[in-house]
Amino acid sequence: MARGWLPSRSRYSVEGMTRQHTRAWFGLLVILCPVFLVSMDGSILFLAMPRISQALTPTADQALWILDVYGFAVGSLLIAFGAIGDRYGRLKLLMIGAAVFGLGSAGAAFAPNPETLVAFRALMGLAGATLLPSALAVLSELFPDPRRRARAIGIFAAAFAAGFAIGPVVGGVLLERFPWGSVFLVNLPVIAVFLALAPVLLREVRAAGTGRVDVPSVALSALGLLLAIYGIKHAAADGLSVLPVAAGIAGAALLTWFVRRQRGLEHPLIEFSLFRDRVFTIAIVTGLVPLAAWSAAAYLSGIHLQSVLGLPVLHAALLALPGAAVLTIMCVVTPALVDRVGKRTALVACHFSIAAGLALLLMTGVTGGAGWYVASTVVAGIGYGISFSVVADTAVAAVPAERAGAAGAIAETSNEIGNALGIALMGSLAALVFRLTGPDLAPTLGETLAIAPATALDAKEAFVAGLHTAVVVLSLLHVGLGVLALRWLPHSEKALVPQASA
Structure with a gap:
């Protein structure tokens, strides 16, 4: 009788493990819903801004706030909400954040003026800051096995990068058929699916001894x-x-x-003592600056394609597809690439490929340059994909194991702050050059084309001058970081991993 019972027990055990693994992978798909939205909404407006500018007529300052207040809200609150989730429950925070993100999206879609749109974008950013750290923590609970957890985290990183990459494409496709508010309404069905399935497939996660915020x-x-x-x-x-x-x-x-x-x-909230390690510092800067370059180049190039070259928004979106594909593919293949060439070589190649890709935008002009834009996104996409894939891993590996959580949080924050800073700083630099190059023009290209079409050529030339100035600054910055990585990063991969402190 015992012999007949043992195989049955083994069969039930295997079936139980299979169900557990199936639940874990379905849970991962559910977690990726808000993760994908948070990253996509950091870039979905790049091609939508000309249409939003026509509808709401924001000033130059308001237009930049519409774009980057979201990233600043996410980046500045990311670590704080990570600590709050540790204390009060990550799934609970994830559910609340998703609901607020949906409310912010609905409000943004029907905003009657620029000020209201800025306010709802800020609310979306606040909600986004609750989602990323909590999603990663809940994901780790789903996969207790280290090997499966590593695969799941790799998929998580690829989805996050893909969201950034295809955000402009999604925005362009929606705007071809629907009003500008559709770029926000597209979030609602995804949020609804998450809120319905998360309580079924995910469990609550708390961390003990985290201290108060x-x-x-x-x-x-x-x-x-x-x-x-x-x-x-x-x-x-x-x-x-x-x-x-x-x-x-x-x-x-x-x-x-x-x-x-x-x-x-x-x-x-941030352990600044970690920056004493050169490898960690290089990793965090590599998380921040490439995101700044990517967001600034995507935003300014979107305006160039539509307002300067006069391309339809769907055409502009399709031109972004090759670069988005390269970026996403690089996120997937980079771990294997790093195993072959090492993190040092990968990080150095990251910065030089981004610098080369950005430099190609210098070939754009008032009457052409769409092909150069595609080439730029493809070449730079190699570096962006490497950056998205290796930054967190390099930052965590550069510190003792007991400080890995703090290092990972800083790495995620550097991505979000970089995304916002790129638009804010480089967008402001381009606006300054536009204002100085065309002193008789309206404050923005859109306003000039609407109010004084007779000066359109001068306005377009001034905008291209601003674009080129921002590109030169970003390209030189990446060359400098590539040289710094060559000098600072050790040749030995073992030197990248410190001994745990006593």
């Missing part, structure tokens, strides 16, 4: 970042005056205070 640190980082960028953008758009200078100084002071405060906290 330091509210003053959250306020200092978020307010300091916003004031500093406000000052930079207003100075670029309107010239130096008391208000932007005062805002910039106040923002810098608050950020300095934030850094000093972290050093005295038992549970800081």
Whole structure:
């Protein structure tokens, strides 16, 4: 009788494990829903901005805020919400964040003016900050086996990168047939599916001993970042005056205070001591600067294709497909590539390929350049894909195991802040060049084309000058980072992994 029972027990055990694995992979698909939306919404407006500008007529400053307030909200609150999820429950925070993200999307879709759209984009960013760290933590609970967990995290990273890459394409396709609000309404069915399936397939996750969230640190980082960028953008758009200078100084002071405060906290939001490690520093900068370059180039190129060259939005979206495909493929193949050539070679190649790709945009002009845009996205896409794939792994490997969580959180934050900074800083630089090159023009290209079509050629030339200036700055920055990586990163892969501290 015992012999007949044992095979049955074994069969039930295998069936139970199979069901558990099936549940885990379905759970992963559910988790990827909000992850994909958070990353896609960081870029979906790049091709939509000309249409939004026609409908809401935002100023140059408002247009930049519409684009980058989302990224700033996500980046400045990401670590804070990671700590809140550890304390109060990550699945609970994930559900609340998804619901708020849906509400923000609906509000943005029907915003009657630029100010309202900025407010709802900020709400979406706040919700997005709750989703990323909680999603990764819940995913880790689904896959206790380290090998399966590594595969799942790789799929997670690829989905995040793919969202960034195809965001402009999705926006362009929607705008070809529907009003501009459709780029936000597309989020609602995905959020509905997630809210329906998450309670069934996912479990609550909490972490013990995480300490309380330091509210003053959250306020200092978020307010300091916003004031500093406000000052930079207003100075670029309107010239130096008391208000932007005062805002910039106040923002810098608050950020300095934030850094000093972290050093005295038992549970800081950001462990700045990690930056003493050169490998870690290179990894974090590689998370920030390529995202800044990608977002700035995508935003400015989207305007160039539509407003300067006059291409339909769907045509512009299709031109972005080759670069998006290369970026996504590189995210998938980079782990195998790193096994062959090493992280040092991969990180160096990342920066030089991005620099080369950006430089190709210098061939664009008032009457042409669509082909050069495609070539640029393909070449730079190699570097972007490498960056998305190896940054978090390199940052975590550069620190002792007990500090891996803090390193991973900083790596994710660098991606989001980079995405927002690229649009804010390079968009402001391009706006400044536009204003200086065409002093008799309206503040933006869209306004000039609408108000004074007789000066359209001058306005387009001024915009291309701004685009080229931003591209030169970003390209030189990546060349410098490539050289720095060559000098700082050790040749031995073993040197990239420190010994755990006692």
